[in-house]
Amino acid sequence: MERKDLEPLREHGLDDRAVVDLNQTVAYFNYVNRIAEGLGVELESHWPEQARRHREYRLPDDGS
Numbered sequence: 589m590e591r592k593d594l595e596p597l598r599e600h601g602l603d604d605r606a607v608v609d610l611n612q613t614v615a616y617f618n619y620v621n622r623i624a625e626g627l628g629v630e631l632e633s634h635w636p637e638q639a640r641r642h643r644e645y646r647l648p649d650d651g652s
Contacts, residue, residue: 597607 594607597610602610
């Protein structure tokens with residue numbers, strides 16, 4: 589990230605506070621998506637099929 593990377597944001601009227609808010613919002617959604625992906629969360633059935641990936645997570649067989 590360099591100062592010049594802020595130019596498009598400034599051109600859209602974002603001040604320092606808005607840039608920080610934007611950064612926090614993007615970081616939050618990135619975090620939540622990584623947690624959901626790591627836990628194998630799947631989208632609800634009303635989402636289009638092409639948006640959902642079917643996953644199967646198997647726990648190791650512990651012999652019990």
